[in-house]
Every structure is written in C-alpha cells, then in structure tokens.
Amino acid sequence: MIRDITIGQYYPGKSLLHKVDPRMKLILTFAIIIVIFLCKNFFSLGVIAVTAVVASALSKVPAKMILKSLKPIVIILIFTAILNVFYTQGGATWFEWKFIKITEKGVFTAIFTMVRIISLVLISSLLTYTTTPTMLTDALERVLSPLKVFKIKVHTLAMMMTLALRFIPTLIEEIDRIMNAQKARGADLETGGLIERAKALVPIFVPLMVSSFRRAYELAFAMTCRCYTGGEGRTRMKQMKLSLLDFFALFACIAITAGIIVLNHFFTAVI
Amino acid sequence: MNYAIETIGLTHYYSKGTPHQVAAISDVNLRINKGELVGIIGHTGSGKSTLISHFNGLLKPDSGKVLVDGVDIHKDKETLRNTRFKVGLCFQYPEYQLFEETVYKDIAFGPKNMKLSDAEIKERVIRAADFVGVKREHLNQSPFDLSGGEKRRVAIAGVMSMEPEILIFDEPAAGLDPKGRKDLIKLIADYRKQTGSTVIVVSHSMEDIASMADRVVVVNDSSIAMQGTVDEVYSRGEELRAMGLNVPEITEIFAKLRAKGFDVPANVYTVDQGAEIIRSLSKGRCAE
Numbered sequence: 001m002i003r004d005i006t007i008g009q010y011y012p013g014k015s016l017l018h019k020v021d022p023r024m025k026l027i028l029t030f031a032i033i034i035v036i037f038l039c040k041n042f043f044s045l046g047v048i049a050v051t052a053v054v055a056s057a058l059s060k061v062p063a064k065m066i067l068k069s070l071k072p073i074v075i076i077l078i079f080t081a082i083l084n085v086f087y088t089q090g091g092a093t094w095f096e097w098k099f100i101k102i103t104e105k106g107v108f109t110a111i112f113t114m115v116r117i118i119s120l121v122l123i124s125s126l127l128t129y130t131t132t133p134t135m136l137t138d139a140l141e142r143v144l145s146p147l148k149v150f151k152i153k154v155h156t157l158a159m160m161m162t163l164a165l166r167f168i169p170t171l172i173e174e175i176d177r178i179m180n181a182q183k184a185r186g187a188d189l190e191t192g193g194l195i196e197r198a199k200a201l202v203p204i205f206v207p208l209m210v211s212s213f214r215r216a217y218e219l220a221f222a223m224t225c226r227c228y229t230g231g232e233g234r235t236r237m238k239q240m241k242l243s244l245l246d247f248f249a250l251f252a253c254i255a256i257t258a259g260i261i262v263l264n265h266f267f268t269a270v271i
Numbered sequence: 272m273n274y275a276i277e278t279i280g281l282t283h284y285y286s287k288g289t290p291h292q293v294a295a296i297s298d299v300n301l302r303i304n305k306g307e308l309v310g311i312i313g314h315t316g317s318g319k320s321t322l323i324s325h326f327n328g329l330l331k332p333d334s335g336k337v338l339v340d341g342v343d344i345h346k347d348k349e350t351l352r353n354t355r356f357k358v359g360l361c362f363q364y365p366e367y368q369l370f371e372e373t374v375y376k377d378i379a380f381g382p383k384n385m386k387l388s389d390a391e392i393k394e395r396v397i398r399a400a401d402f403v404g405v406k407r408e409h410l411n412q413s414p415f416d417l418s419g420g421e422k423r424r425v426a427i428a429g430v431m432s433m434e435p436e437i438l439i440f441d442e443p444a445a446g447l448d449p450k451g452r453k454d455l456i457k458l459i460a461d462y463r464k465q466t467g468s469t470v471i472v473v474s475h476s477m478e479d480i481a482s483m484a485d486r487v488v489v490v491n492d493s494s495i496a497m498q499g500t501v502d503e504v505y506s507r508g509e510e511l512r513a514m515g516l517n518v519p520e521i522t523e524i525f526a527k528l529r530a531k532g533f534d535v536p537a538n539v540y541t542v543d544q545g546a547e548i549i550r551s552l553s554k555g556r557c558a559e
Contacts (some may be wrong), residue, residue, distance in 0.1 A: 186384030
C-alpha cells in the first residue's frame with residue numbers, strides 16, 4: 001500500500017547520538033565525509049570503519065535497520081568491486097585466464113573502495129536515523145545563516161523545506177484517495193503499454209495539482225493570518241544550545257582526523 | 272433471488288504483519304437486498320469507509336468474501352473489473368477527483384472506461400447531467416470554473432453515468448450548506464425511485480439517513496452493532512450515544528416535549544416531520 005512509505009528514516013531514541021546538537025551533527029557528519037576521502041591506506045580507512053561501527057552502536061538504532069540503509073547500494077558496491085578488480089592492474093598477478101587478469105592491486109583497490117562506500121553510507125544515514133527531518137532543516141538554516149551576507153534568504157529556503165517535508169505524507173494520502181476514486185470509475189492503472197500508462201496518470205495528477213495549489217493558498221493564507229512575514233525578528237520555540245556532549249563529539253572528530261593524517265603519513269598509500 | 276451485496280466473515284487489517292496491526296473491520300456479515308436504500312452510520316474511524324471500499328473491490332479482504340449478485344468479486348480479474356462498473360462508488364468530496372478539460376469529458380470518463388460506443392456514452396452523459404441538474408451549457412465548460420455545489424453534482428453525475436446497479440455514497444452531503452444538503456438527499460432518493468437501483472449511503476448525519484433510508488446499519492468498533500428500520504435503530508438512543516452517535520436534535524426536542532407531558536410521537540427524526548406534527552397540533556388547538 002502506498003501509504004506505508006515512510007519519509008525520512010528517523011528512529012526515535014535517546015542515545016548519545018540523538019542528543020548531540022543537530023547543528024554539530026550536521027557539520028561533523030559533513031566533515032567526516034570529507035575525511036573519508038582523505039584516507040589513503042588501510043590503516044587510516046580502518047579508523048573510519050571503526051568510527052562508523054562504534055557510532056552505529058552508540059546510536060542504539062537496531063542493526064537490522066542500519067543494514068537496511070545499505071540495501072540500496074548493494075548493486076553499486078558489486079559493480080564498483082567488479083570494475084576495480086578487472087581494470088586496476090599492478091603488483092603480483094593472482095589469476096590469469098585468457099583476457100582476464102586479476103592482480104593484487106586490483107583486489108586491494110576493490111576492497112578499499114567498498115569499505116569506503118559502506119562507511120560513507122553508514123555515517124550519513126546515522127545522521128538521518130538520529131535527527132528528525134524538521135530538526136535537520138532547522139539546523140541547516142542556522143548553519144547556513146552566514147549566507148545572509150550574500151542576500152540568500154536562508155530562512156525562506158529552510159521554511160520551504162520544512163513545509164515540503166510536512167506535506168509529503170498528506171500528498172501521499174491524497175494520491176491514494178484520488179487513485180481509489182478514479183479506479184472506482186474504471187480507470188485502469190495497471191495494464192497497457194508505456195504511453196497508455198502515462199496517459200492513465202493524467203486523471204491522478206490533475207486533481208493532485210489542483211488540490212496542492214489549493215492547499216498552498218490555504219496555508220499561505222493561514223500563515224499570513226498568524227502574522228508570518230518571513231525570517232526577520234522571529235524567535236524560536238526550541239532553542240538550540242551547545243552542551244558538553246557537543247564539544248566532546250567535536251573533540252572526537254578532531255582526534256579521528258588527526259589520527260588519519262598521521263596514519264596517511266606513516267604508511268604507504270593503497271590508492 | 273441473490274442479495275445485491277452479501278459479505279461473509281469480511282475482515283480487513285491495517286498495517287498487516289507489523290506490530291501496529293489493527294482490524295479495520297472484523298467478521299462483518301451483511302446482506303443488502305436489491306432495490307433497497309441502506310444507510311450506514313458510524314462514528315469517525317468505526318470502519319464504515321473501509322467496509323464500503325470492499326463492495327467494489329478497491330480493498331481486498333484479508334479473510335471472508337464479498338458477493339455481488341451472488342458472485343465472489345475476487346473470483347478472477349474480469350469479475351473484479353466488471354464489479355467496478357456494477358457497483359458505483361462516490362467518495363467523500365468527489366469534486367476533488369475532477370480532472371478533464373470539460374464537464375462533458377469528465378462525466379464521460381467512467382462510460383469511456385466501460386468501452387461503450389460514442390453514441391451510448393453521449394446518451395448516458397446527457398441523462399446523468401440532466402438528472403443531477405447540470406445545465407446543458409455547462410457541459411463544454413471547464414469543471415474547475417464551476418461553483419463548489421455544481422462541481423459536486425458533476426462528480427456525482429460522473430459516477431451515475433456508469434449506470435451501476437448498486438450506487439454507494441460516502442458522506443454525500445459533507446461540506447454543503449443546508450439547502451445543498453436537502454437537495455442532494457432528494458436527488459439520491461429520486462435516483463433510487465427512478466432507476467430502482469440499490470443505494471447505500473454512508474453518513475454520520477442521523478437526520479439525513481432517517482429521511483431516506485429503508486434500513487439502517489450501525490457500524491461501531493469495526494463490526495456491525497445494530498441493524499434494522501429507522502424506528503428500530505433510532506429508538507435505542509442510549510446505546511447509540513454510547514457509540515458516540517447522537518439521535519437527531521429534533522428527536523431530542525420531541526423527547527423533551529414528551530417529558531413535559533405533551534402528547535407527541537417519539538419517532539420524529541427529521542425537521543420536516545417535526546414541523547408537520549407541530550403544524551397539525553396548532554391547527555387542532557385553533558379549532559378548539
């Protein structure tokens with residue numbers, strides 16, 4: 001059923017990771033992602049992999065859910081591994097048959113890339129597992145607020161994102177209802193060729209557009225009635241305050257980065 | 272003779288297979304006779320909308336059967352598809368399903384899906400439009416230019432034009448003003464009279480149901496709590512109140528009048544009925 005789709009993948013909890021200030025989480029996740037690409041050998045990558053696993057454990061999100069976030073990238077993983085194994089050549093030859101030649105370097109690069117991608121996905125999905133979409137947009141607004149200097153309306157953008165997130169479930173419900181109504185009039189949404197199927201969507205999307213605009217007008221009207229005029233001078237119900245935990249998280253990330261730079265320096269690079 | 276619709280042990284769960292699994296309707300056994308006008312009432316979330324979505328096969332029962340004219344609608348794909356045309360379902364706020372460029376095309380959408388001939392489609396569109404009172408000159412307009420009440424009529428005509436044997440309305444009068452409400456109820460009653468089709472009306476307005484239904488089915492807590500004639504069901508005010516349903520205001524007023532010692536009947540469910548009784552009483556008094 002279409003209404004079972006969940007938006008975002010927030011997993012409610014009270015773990016340490018949930019408690020870290022969303023702004024700090026956003027910046028640190030971003031920083032770690034950059035650091036992942038700085039890793040040059042298995043030792044520094046190992047640090048990242050351990051970080052990803054430890055952070056996952058700290059988040060107290062069930063392992064099953066965390067593994068689920070890896071499911072969509074399985075194909076990408078297999079594909080990159082195959083490409084690397086066959087196309088990266090160098091070092092001792094391990095296997096040779098006709099035009100296929102697998103070398104030491106190829107296998108190492110393949111493993112390296114796979115671990116890198118998995119860590120990347122794990123760490124970035126931890127952010128969405130432990131932060132609600134609204135908190136995330138809120139944090140984004142504040143992190144980006146210095147852009148005001150360049151006359152970019154950060155608040156408006158963040159408000160748009162929040163509203164979009166808010167209305168996704170509503171629209172899904174609406175699609176469900178319109179689909180049922182048209183099906184009741186004998187609309188055939190399941191069979192036929194590509195063109196016929198595309199045509200069959202018209203009775204769904206026209207009413208959806210109409211009602212989206214209606215909702216947008218109503219919402220704008222309601223916001224105006226409550227004296228909403230944009231970002232200037234607005235105060236917030238939920239104040240964000242940095243706590244000791246946030247500085248601890250910051251310190252941990254700095255330590256990880258430093259460790260990786262040192263390890264990169266002392267061991268030879270794989271790629 | 273077969274029943275128009277018969278459900279046997281009909282059960283449907285939401286979020287099946289998850290810890291949130293709840294029975295939307297459970298073990299519903301309902302029989303609707305041909306040509307009958309049945310009102311289904313129930314509190315919000317009682318499962319009445321889920322129930323009617325099974326009647327034309329939009330939802331598939333998790334267990335149990337739905338028989339339309341004695342045939343299991345989920346027997347095969349062909350039967351299911353034909354059921355959509357046999358059982359017309361008009362959803363709440365049907366005007367939100369309008370999409371075509373013209374009123375004519377929108378009303379013709381259903382018959383077109385039935386693969387009827389153009390001549391037949393035209394005949395049906397005109398018939399349905401005339402019946403609901405959509406003016407001929409509106410047929411070539413965009414449905415989005417019409418007023419709210421007119422849009423609803425067009426949408427209802429869109430279902431009626433399929434000329435289903437069974438027509439189901441979910442909260443047909445929701446959001447209409449009192450006059451629109453009254454007109455619509457009359458429209459539904461007339462439709463039944465003219466075509467002899469089976470009509471099912473879902474509503475939480477006890478008064479609307481009282482004014483037209485032959486039989487009332489009360490849905491509560493995902494199953495059928497009571498059924499019977501309007502008098503039979505509405506006389507059990509206490510039980511209805513316990514289910515979050517209120518007998519019509521006019522019935523309350525007459526109950527209070529009776530309590531004060533006036534000799535008025537207890538089975539008054541619509542304002543029109545009430546007005547009639549008061550009028551005849553005051554006439555009687557004048558004659559004295």
